[in-house]
Amino acid sequence: MIQLQLRYSLVILCSVIFIICVVGTNTSFAADTSTTNEGSELQTWWFYPLILLVLSFLLGVFAVLAGVGGGVLYVPIVSGFLPFHLDFVRGAGLIVALAGALAAGPGLLRKGFANLRLAIPMALIASSSAIVGAMIGLALPTNIIQTMLGATILCIVALMIIAKKSVYPEVPKPDRLSQTLGIFGIYHEPTINKDINWQIHRTPIGLALFVIIGLMAGMFGLGAGWANVPVLNLVMGAPIKIAVATSKFLLSITDTSAAWVYLNNGAVLPLMVVPSVVGIMLGSFVGVKILGITKPSVIRILVIVVLGIAGTKALLKGLGIG
Amino acid sequence: MDNNQIQKSTGATEAQILYGNILNIGMLIGFISLVFIFILYITGILSPLIPPEKVETYWTLPLHDYLEKSGMEVGWAWFGNLEYGDMLNFIPIAFLSLLTIVCYIALIPGLIRKKDAPYTVIAILEIVVLLVAASGILGTSGH
Numbered sequence: 001m002i003q004l005q006l007r008y009s010l011v012i013l014c015s016v017i018f019i020i021c022v023v024g025t026n027t028s029f030a031a032d033t034s035t036t037n038e039g040s041e042l043q044t045w046w047f048y049p050l051i052l053l054v055l056s057f058l059l060g061v062f063a064v065l066a067g068v069g070g071g072v073l074y075v076p077i078v079s080g081f082l083p084f085h086l087d088f089v090r091g092a093g094l095i096v097a098l099a100g101a102l103a104a105g106p107g108l109l110r111k112g113f114a115n116l117r118l119a120i121p122m123a124l125i126a127s128s129s130a131i132v133g134a135m136i137g138l139a140l141p142t143n144i145i146q147t148m149l150g151a152t153i154l155c156i157v158a159l160m161i162i163a164k165k166s167v168y169p170e171v172p173k174p175d176r177l178s179q180t181l182g183i184f185g186i187y188h189e190p191t192i193n194k195d196i197n198w199q200i201h202r203t204p205i206g207l208a209l210f211v212i213i214g215l216m217a218g219m220f221g222l223g224a225g226w227a228n229v230p231v232l233n234l235v236m237g238a239p240i241k242i243a244v245a246t247s248k249f250l251l252s253i254t255d256t257s258a259a260w261v262y263l264n265n266g267a268v269l270p271l272m273v274v275p276s277v278v279g280i281m282l283g284s285f286v287g288v289k290i291l292g293i294t295k296p297s298v299i300r301i302l303v304i305v306v307l308g309i310a311g312t313k314a315l316l317k318g319l320g321i322g
Numbered sequence: 323m324d325n326n327q328i329q330k331s332t333g334a335t336e337a338q339i340l341y342g343n344i345l346n347i348g349m350l351i352g353f354i355s356l357v358f359i360f361i362l363y364i365t366g367i368l369s370p371l372i373p374p375e376k377v378e379t380y381w382t383l384p385l386h387d388y389l390e391k392s393g394m395e396v397g398w399a400w401f402g403n404l405e406y407g408d409m410l411n412f413i414p415i416a417f418l419s420l421l422t423i424v425c426y427i428a429l430i431p432g433l434i435r436k437k438d439a440p441y442t443v444i445a446i447l448e449i450v451v452l453l454v455a456a457s458g459i460l461g462t463s464g465h
Contacts, residue, residue, distance in 0.1 A: 045374040046364070048381075087385035095415060102349045102418060109342035112334035116341060116429075120441060124448050131455050142384055181440055252345070253448070256422045257455040263412070263419065264458035266396045267385050270411035271377050274360040281353070 045271075048082060053275035055082075056096070060283020061290070063100075066303035068160075069251065070280045071097030071223025073303070076153045076310035079146075080317070084272060086142055086149070090221030091267035092276050094259040097223030099277045100284060101252035112187045113245030118200065118238060121181060122246075123253035125207050126214035126224070130254050133218025134261035143318050149220050150315025156226050157308045160300070163230050168196065171237040177203040187242065198239050206236040218258035223251050337432055341425045348421040356414035359407075368407030377408075397458040416456075423452050 059073045075093040079086045108114035137145055174184065184199040200206075209231045217224040228247030232238045238246065262268055334342075362368045372380075372392055380388045389396065403409040426449050433442040454460060 045378040048378070049364075084381050085384055085388075087388075088381050095418075099353070099418065102345060102352070102421060106342040106346035106349065109338040109345070110334050112338065114338070116335065116338050117441070120444055120448070124444050124451065127448065127455075128451050131451070131460065135460065138385065182438075253422050253452075256419050257452055259419050260452070260455035260458075261460065263415065264397050264456075264460075265385065266389050266394050268412075268415065269377060269381055270360065270363065270408055270415070271374055272381060273415065274356060274411065277353075278357060 049275045053279040056276045056279025057283040060280040061287040064287025065299040069223040069225035070100045080310045080313040087267045091262035092272045093221035094255050095273045096276050098255040105249045105252050108245040114249035117183050119246050119250050122210050125210040126254040127257035129211045129214025130218035130258040133215035134258040137219035147318030153311030165240050167240050169237040171201050174199040175201045175203050200236040344425045352414050352418040359410050363407035370408040371406035
């Protein structure tokens with residue numbers, strides 16, 4: 001507990017120092033600009049990084065409250081409403097999703113919610129496909145990627161509306177592959193103070209679906225929690241808590257491979273990435289704190305509406321209409 | 323709470339706790355250095371290779387045009403320019419992106435000890451996949 005508090009304190013302290021420095025620098029630059037360029041545009045290089053910091057902070061809060069990953073909100077909203085090119089937004093989106101997964105990973109693993117035996121085989125498939133997805137994504141023309149991104153976001157919106165969750169899915173008999181790999185487990189459910197035994201089925205189908213998930217994660221820089229959770233929970237039969245936690249942890253592996261492709265291709269700009277990572281992490285901390293006093297259903301509707309608008313905008317932009 | 327107590331109370335395996343502990347330390351180091359180095363960069367304490375005013379004109383361009391106009395080299399070229407504030411920022415970003423490989427390497431002795439052949443093979447393959455991605459040998463594109 002003390003270690004956790006220390007960790008939170010360090011992260012928050014760093015972030016506060018960061019914001020003070022950004023704001024301090026911005027104020028002095030703003031003063032310089034206004035005195036040297038009287039009457040001309042006041043906007044300087046720090047304007048959009050600052051906007052990214054604030055926007056990512058809000059996205060971090062909303063992502064936690066709506067139960068979605070930061071990346072899935074970040075890419076369509078930032079590419080749709082800010083002037084950054086989609087190539088750099090996808091690079092930053094992957095680092096944002098990666099940072100979020102790395103921050104959540106230790107707690108989820110040590111609490112027994114994220115399961116390594118379930119994650120490791122899926123991660124190998126997803127991370128290999130993510131590399132291919134990232135390479136395809138960087139090779140295709142922007143309008144095609146933008147159109148596909150818009151269509152994907154609208155599909156995610158539909159998935160968020162119609163997908164059901166199964167808290168403890170019934171798995172009458174584990175499949176042979178999951179038995180061979182020893183994918184089963186037990187976790188303590190604090191809400192009912194009970195140990196829950198679980199096992200999975202349809203492992204080959206799940207692995208095949210992770211090929212598609214990896215490809216999309218790499219291609220669009222979205223993270224992939226929106227797809228990981230239904231596959232792990234509804235297809236493979238992992239309890240929802242195990243599915244959500246393992247999905248979040250999985251992103252730290254899947255997004256790593258895709259992030260390297262973007263990094264090696266020059267599509268990662270620190271001036272975009274760092275404010276976004278800091279903003280989303282700070283927002284996530286605040287989101288967790290206010291989770292208990294907000295109505296998640298209202299937030300979820302808001303996120304669905306915003307994603308719907310961002311998805312439509314990306315689709316129209318890709319088709320040359322928007 | 324030590325590792326044995328965590329294991330008993332949560333059902334987390336020894337490997338999960340080991341992985342979680344490495345990730346925890348690595349994430350903290352990575353995040354703190356990310357913020358610290360970025361401050362050195364934006365306050366101008368370390369001069370950048372590409373001034374932020376210029377970056378602003380590049381981030382609206384497609385990747386290919388940005389690389390052409392900025393003269394930026396791809397791959398690990400940034401590693402040779404660490405005296406510049408903007409390039410130094412890639413150290414924590416790369417560090418965070420390498421963390422998973424470190425965690426997987428730490429898992430392997432335990433897997434071998436338990437004679438868990440399938441997971442040893444999968445873990446080694448994952449390390450190879452991530453190293454290939456990190457190496458940049460898959461080539462660089464940019465449309």
